[in-house]
Amino acid sequence: MTEQYRVGVIGAGNMGSAIINSISQNENYSIIASRRTEQALKEIKNQYEVEVTTDNNEVVSQSDVIILGVKPNNLDEVLKGTREFHNSQLWISIAAGKTIQSIEEVLGKDSRIIRCMPNIGMNYGTGVVAYSSNEACREYDIRTFEELFQGKATCFKTDEANMNLVTASASFMGNIGSMLDTFTKSLVKGGLSESEAKLLTRSILETNNYYISNGGGNIYEKVASKGGTTEAAEKHAITQGLHRIIEEMVLVSIKRCEELEK
Ligand SMILES: NC(=O)c1ccc[n+]([C@@H]2O[C@H](COP(=O)([O-])OP(=O)(O)OC[C@H]3O[C@@H](n4cnc5c(N)ncnc54)[C@H](OP(=O)(O)O)[C@@H]3O)[C@@H](O)[C@H]2O)c1
Structure with missing residues (x-):
């Protein structure tokens, strides 16, 4: 990959920050991260040298890939609230329990969606991430996903039915x-x-x-x-x-x- 890809992380909490930590070490990507608490955003900005904002629309409108790091019960409101800026982004959800189908219901079946489940080992280089993708995803999306996550984790593709395990x-x-x-x-x-x-x-x-x-x-x-x-x-x-x-x-x-x- 030669051009720099823009990665947006919406919900830069514990897991979102662990993912930012991993991606920020890859010079192929620049990152913009959001959450609602400004002080926490300042800390993320200082620690990982990434752009931050409280505005999810800013993240969505600027990003090629969007990682949804909010809690499962906040996911729908975030997706619906940013609808105006949905384009051809690759969407990656880490939300426990949220199925690809439920995300497709908001984003549409044509949207490229990867559902994954990382663990906090991503913070320390000992992570494992399992993932499944929807039919709209292409080989290239899977390669992008693996490149994003494998800096600090081992990735494996699995049937979505295994995701709760x-x-x-x-x-x-x-x-x-x-x-x-x-x-x-x-x-x-x-x-x-x-x-x-x-x-x-x-x-x-x-x-x-x-x-x-x-x-x-x-x-x-x-x-x-x-x-x-x-x-x-x-x-x-x-x-x-x-x-x-x-x-x-x-x-x-x-x-x-x-x-x-x-
Ligand atoms: N922790 C883990 O080990 C782990 C492992 C695998 C998967 N996950 C998944 O990761 C997700 C996050 O879990 P977590 O443990 O990282 O929780 P967390 O630390 O609470 O992170 C969630 C973040 O979302 C932000 N947020 C809430 N509403 C938002 C909104 N409308 N717009 C933007 N940001 C918003 C919150 O920050 P503000 O309150 O400042 O907005 C918070 O920092 C969950 O879906 C969970 O299932 C977690």
Whole structure:
């Protein structure tokens, strides 16, 4: 790609900013971002050296590609509110639960629409993004999409029916964070310093990451011995229903996606 493409991000919140962070490092693209809070926009402008505005129409009228980073319940009002400036832009939605069909109902079937589900790993270069596109999208749009997102994430195309599962995984990122925080705090409660506790928590994560990345499955078998401490903790977890709860968490996330679809 030789010419500079203009990318608009409407709703530069947590995920929108993570995407801006990724795209701002690619000189093929210039960015204009919006949200309603001016102070937050100033911070985004300073941090990523991008243009900012509170006016979504400005974003839409100037952009070749528009990333919709608002919450699912704000999506329709944003699309309808900018209708006057809809042209031949490529639309990318990251909204949980919002189907391509529901976006087509506002933008029309001829609009090129990609629905994707990133995770917050995009902030740190460890992201994964799954995506589906509508029939109007061309090969070129998919290439543009991948170029935009792959700076900080691995992209894969999937059937739209799988998107709620991927959303459950993006949510689980936060749930795991919460569990790890509880674990770290319980070590501190027991007497370790915060830095010692964090060092141990990080080792758990990095070792599991290494193990999975190198073809291993569940590291449990490498850690647990008969009658040992890991087995004792696992038995307690099973008795208390931890594994069942994890499966249920996935289902609860999916159910919430389905509610957001409506
Ligand atoms: N966080 C994640 O890990 C994650 C992962 C995957 C997908 N997502 C999806 O990403 C979307 C955003 O989630 P988030 O966690 O980033 O939420 P968030 O931090 O609340 O970001 C949403 C942003 O939209 C802005 N906004 C609201 N109404 C607007 C309007 N009319 N015009 C322009 N901007 C507007 C809000 O800023 P102002 O109040 O200043 O306007 C806010 O910063 C959701 O659809 C979610 O499903 C999030």
